[in-house]
Amino acid sequence: MEIFGIPLQAFLGQLMLGLVNGSFYAMLSLGLAVIFGLLGIVNFAHGALYMIGAYVAWLAMDKFAVGFWWALLLAPLIVGALGAAIERTLLRHLYRIDPIYGLLLTFGLALIAEGIFRDHFGVSGQQYEVPELLQGATNLGFMVLPNYRAFVVFASLLVCLATWWVIERTRLGSYLRAGTENPALVQAFGVNVPMMVMMTYAAGAGLAAIAGVLAAPVIQITPLMGSNLIIVVFAVVVIGGMGSILGSILTGLALGLIEGLTKVFYPEASSIVVFVIMAIVLIIRPAGLFGKEA
Amino acid sequence: MKLKKLPAAIALATATLLTAAIPARAQYSGDVIKIGIITDMSGLYSDIDGQGGVEAMKMAVADMGGTINGKKVEILYADHQNKADVAAAKAREWFDTQGVDMLIGGTTSSTGLSMSAVAKEKKKVFIAIGAATSALTNEQCSPYTVHWAYDTVALAKGTGNAVVKAGGKTWYFLTADYAFGAQLQNDTAEVVKAAGGTIVGSVKHPLSASDFSSFLLQAQASKAQILGLANAGGDTINSIKAANEFGITKTMKLAGLLIFITDIHSLGLKTTQGMYLTDSWYWNRDAETRAWGRKFFEKMKRMPTSVQAADYSATLQYLQAVKAIGTDDPDKVLAHMRKTKINDIFAKGGWIRDDGRMVHDMYLMQVKSPDKSTEPWDYYNVVETIKGEAAWTTKAESKCALWK
Numbered sequence: 001m002e003i004f005g006i007p008l009q010a011f012l013g014q015l016m017l018g019l020v021n022g023s024f025y026a027m028l029s030l031g032l033a034v035i036f037g038l039l040g041i042v043n044f045a046h047g048a049l050y051m052i053g054a055y056v057a058w059l060a061m062d063k064f065a066v067g068f069w070w071a072l073l074l075a076p077l078i079v080g081a082l083g084a085a086i087e088r089t090l091l092r093h094l095y096r097i098d099p100i101y102g103l104l105l106t107f108g109l110a111l112i113a114e115g116i117f118r119d120h121f122g123v124s125g126q127q128y129e130v131p132e133l134l135q136g137a138t139n140l141g142f143m144v145l146p147n148y149r150a151f152v153v154f155a156s157l158l159v160c161l162a163t164w165w166v167i168e169r170t171r172l173g174s175y176l177r178a179g180t181e182n183p184a185l186v187q188a189f190g191v192n193v194p195m196m197v198m199m200t201y202a203a204g205a206g207l208a209a210i211a212g213v214l215a216a217p218v219i220q221i222t223p224l225m226g227s228n229l230i231i232v233v234f235a236v237v238v239i240g241g242m243g244s245i246l247g248s249i250l251t252g253l254a255l256g257l258i259e260g261l262t263k264v265f266y267p268e269a270s271s272i273v274v275f276v277i278m279a280i281v282l283i284i285r286p287a288g289l290f291g292k293e294a
Numbered sequence: 295m296k297l298k299k300l301p302a303a304i305a306l307a308t309a310t311l312l313t314a315a316i317p318a319r320a321q322y323s324g325d326v327i328k329i330g331i332i333t334d335m336s337g338l339y340s341d342i343d344g345q346g347g348v349e350a351m352k353m354a355v356a357d358m359g360g361t362i363n364g365k366k367v368e369i370l371y372a373d374h375q376n377k378a379d380v381a382a383a384k385a386r387e388w389f390d391t392q393g394v395d396m397l398i399g400g401t402t403s404s405t406g407l408s409m410s411a412v413a414k415e416k417k418k419v420f421i422a423i424g425a426a427t428s429a430l431t432n433e434q435c436s437p438y439t440v441h442w443a444y445d446t447v448a449l450a451k452g453t454g455n456a457v458v459k460a461g462g463k464t465w466y467f468l469t470a471d472y473a474f475g476a477q478l479q480n481d482t483a484e485v486v487k488a489a490g491g492t493i494v495g496s497v498k499h500p501l502s503a504s505d506f507s508s509f510l511l512q513a514q515a516s517k518a519q520i521l522g523l524a525n526a527g528g529d530t531i532n533s534i535k536a537a538n539e540f541g542i543t544k545t546m547k548l549a550g551l552l553i554f555i556t557d558i559h560s561l562g563l564k565t566t567q568g569m570y571l572t573d574s575w576y577w578n579r580d581a582e583t584r585a586w587g588r589k590f591f592e593k594m595k596r597m598p599t600s601v602q603a604a605d606y607s608a609t610l611q612y613l614q615a616v617k618a619i620g621t622d623d624p625d626k627v628l629a630h631m632r633k634t635k636i637n638d639i640f641a642k643g644g645w646i647r648d649d650g651r652m653v654h655d656m657y658l659m660q661v662k663s664p665d666k667s668t669e670p671w672d673y674y675n676v677v678e679t680i681k682g683e684a685a686w687t688t689k690a691e692s693k694c695a696l697w698k
Binding site for chain 2: 007010013014017018020021115118122123124125126127130137143144146148149218219220222224228229232260263264267268270271272
């Protein structure tokens, strides 16, 4: 059986890979959506935070023999703390002025972080092994799926759903959403809004770090790994609708699939298909597929 | 009477001084020997050349004593960010306003070609080192360009022949979708076909692709024995990583067509052992290369790549020529370099051909298994030394108008 001239098995294999890549997009765009939705900051440092997450995992392994599972816990905490420091010392001063300043500041921070890591570690990349528990591959019949990649899909879906649930379904989430609508009023009810905002940015940074740790065993750990990915992730967020959490998760997965299929039918276009879709979406629905019209 | 003569005397004296000064300025333009390198200082190829390349040039200047016939040697460097237009603009600025006498071109083929064109227009010495494209000495050859380290033809001949000889008859290419990738694929395909192999298919991937697994599954479906990687740097690293992860390496053998020692360092021997590759230089080949490699290591904390060793060699040979003939006049220096044999840590008995190719031995190497590696950066066994002319484009194949 064939689909558009491609054997069914190969077709299913490519869909599976699209899902794997889509789950990375979903996890990264989720952090961006949370930060934009609740702080109104276009966080261009997200790629750098993702990169730092991967480096934390590598350094932990290389210098302290701390394994993957601990890194998965440690990296978001460390990068989250870094995020909190950035919010408290820098971003805090920008909330009342044009969002473009937040974009410029975070972009500058990303360049500085990349520069420091490049100077220190070089660009050719570090080695990181797949954790022992997840080594090997499973034959699905239509393709051989490495166990680690299956784990990535599972882990990222779990993280995405947990984040969505916290923000949309819990009391804390309702405070957060109320805080973005009217900070003064929420503060009057005795909620510490500045602290909440800081923790939100820290959580967004932590999400980027988790994605970084998950990526460490499968792609080259280099200071440039964030900037290679961040542009696509921004496109995902724009298509999904800036600030829409469910939107960014679904769009991330969908675009991973579409990109995967493009790699089969017209590989040369695989790096731009996301942007073509973005252009079309912006023409038809300027607020994004799941965004609310302003 | 005496007063009347004075202006004339002054005029005469000045004229004498002037004529004395003119040859001195003609000998060394700007009274200083300026050599520059424009390369990737910050991007994905900066470990291959970058700051290490600048350091290698400084080592050559130091080995020449810091001055040539009493004239200071200055080194300039700039980042071209792998953009051809940035490289060309910088080269033009240096030749026009900085008085740069010799320019070394770093990584990336497109920047090498654009700088070569500027040097030709300005009639200045240009030595291409990090750029791979064989077009520099073929269709786009120039009397002012010397291609020093390696090119796509030499890589193809080295690895292509070796792999076919070892039984790898059917090939599938994973190719970076830009000028360099296409050239490397074509050059290799020709070598493979000439050796009796066949090309089953190919897939093009965008530069700096985020994931290679999809392309690799397509390659595996082709049932070819060999997967030829016509890409470089991070793209090669990520393709090899994914090929191992998805078990592609169980059914296909990988042939990396442009692999630097920094790539092996980043991937580790466990992943890369047994792989064949062709390079122009390897630090752990003999006592002389080892000694120089260790000297470089002391400064940079990593072993030099072939490109960095070639930066050293080109700078050294250029300065020796300038010293020997007592001028930095580009035509005279190049004429001298063309008739002088090149003997240093990089090349033995090398010479510069009419098309600008610096002809020297290339090395076919195989990556060691982890238990055979005795120290960090001890990664290769030299399987075969590809002698001089056999490594490069032949006169019959050449389309260079200067070599007819």
